[in-house]
Amino acid sequence: MLAFLVRRLVGAFLVLVAVSFITYLIFVKIPGGDPAPRIAGRLATDQNIADIRQKLHLNDPFYSQYWAMMQSLFTGSLKSYSSQLNVVQEIKRGIPATLSLTIGAGIIWLGFGILVGVISAVTAGRLSDRVITVLALIGISMPVFWLGLISRYLFAEGHPLSFLPDGEYVGLTVNPWQWFVHLLMPWTVLAVLFIGFYGRVLRSNVLDTINEDYVRTAKAKGLPPRRVLVKHVLRNSLIPIVTLFGLDFAAVIGGSAILTETVFNLRGVGQYAADSVQSLDLPPIMGVTIYATFFIVLFSVVVDLLYAWLDPRIRPT
């Protein structure tokens, strides 16, 4: 187990190095030309540009440029080109909103995904299954930002069927009730896609498991159907869902929440990156990309370890 842990951590470290180097290539090499005038802005003098070139090590070979970039990321001195605000602090400010959004949405999509999948599988072929399948397909075919816009248009304050506040994030510690009410719509909108998707996956898993021998044995020995479903079928069909959930949850925190945050103006980490797109302000996007990727890589190590601990059969030797 220890050897597995060490090997997994070393692997993760190498991935992080490679990821950061790719990020460096994307942000420093791809735009081409000299980034210094772009950073300096329109009113820069030659001296300004020369200073920036000096400060960002643009005259140095690529490895020291890369090193300087990593240093500025990890000492927290990376600054935005356009607003000159500290990127790391801005990211920290967005974390509560992003976490509130993703954790709440995660609970909703897991709960409803399981519910919908089980109902659909148990009534397979009947009307409720057909209706659920159609709704799930529509759910996964909708752009999440469009669904957000439409639900804001219909249900938010000052709109036709108003019963929820319109966007914006209220801190949990500031006012828990307002926090909940403000997030209700973003949670639901973000969860819809995943509910459709998890429902479909779970439906096919349950239908596969129902035909297993041990389920037939359980039925044959006279267990009540509900007990067979919960203890035998569901327990085994849920294993892949748990793995999926771990990966999707990390991916949503690390960036898939961008569109939802932007539509509802939640001021989360993703929206911080998205807002910088218009002004071609690269450091915030770079910071968010690298931190999010680091988070996902480390999270996947934790999930792997947890998985190996839960299920000794897949523990690699």
Added chain:
Amino acid sequence: MATESTTDFSLDSAAALAADEGGAIEGKSPWLLAWRRLRRNYVALGFLALFVVIVVMCLLAGPYAHHVAGTGPNDNHLGETFTRGGKQVEVVSKGGFTGGTFKAGGIPVGPQLWHAGGKYVFGADTQGRDVAVRLLYGGLNSLKVGIGSALICTLFALVLALIAGYYGGWVDWVIARFFDLIWAFPVLLLAIALGTALSINGFHHFGISIQSGSLWIPTLVISYVLIPYIGRPLRGQILSLREKEFIEAATAQGAGGVRVMFSELLPNIASSVLVFFALIIANNILTEAGLSFLGAGVQPPNPSWGTLIADGQSRIQTAPWLAIIPGIAIVLTVLALNIFGDGLRDALDPRAKVRIEH
């Protein structure tokens, strides 16, 4: 005619009997069987037809703009009027006092359907541009990016997976790590990063030159970020196939790498590739919409369904059709592809588990 004596069976008479009852027993290829299964799936075929209709409508964007709407996708009609039922209607309202009541200006005219002779069927936007024309041109761009990136992405993933799976060893190691690396990035964030970095100056390296507003940028960005999502499962399939006897047999007959890869391995994963292809077009249209919505995809003044929704976002209260209509176009297209893709998977390989991340 039939055999004279039914008791006298020989191979010849059996063949004659078979021929008499409706021809020789035809060989049924897996593709033929799949087609027969698909042909019975009217829902899947119906949605395929819907997708084809959408594609054809978008392809007719040019003729529609010229002959029906009489305007281009980027032509402003601010301050102009058009005739509706013999009356002049402002394309974008000027506002001010009319009959003693104040009306806010700058509100574009809503969907006219056919009441204005084909003009402003879906209304106008705040610049006085015809939404229906922009919807069709935008659809053309969205479909180009979606289908183009699906083609490029599937092709690259397929070739890499074939090479990795066939050669194994360090080649496989390098390709697998390449997949892992892209996989490690969050899809949308990497796409935004690349889209933004590329929209500054375009791409001018390795003798390739792409201008910054080009449709190639979102197409290539989306293909790149999604390569591992197809490449990894395909590589897994090939790794298990190459241990099979028929590969050994082909190698023993002296087949080289290219022949084994393309005439032995490829036909065996072709059905998965096809299903992936249908589903990834749907996925890429959604990704393009998201990217363009954030400003990192198709660049203005080029319309796409994503940029149209972004344009309509701030006008959702006064001119809701601006955001609603392109969204419906996306949902219909993606839904059609998802349902057809499901049907295709059921027909080709009922046991396949194909998953595409969103």
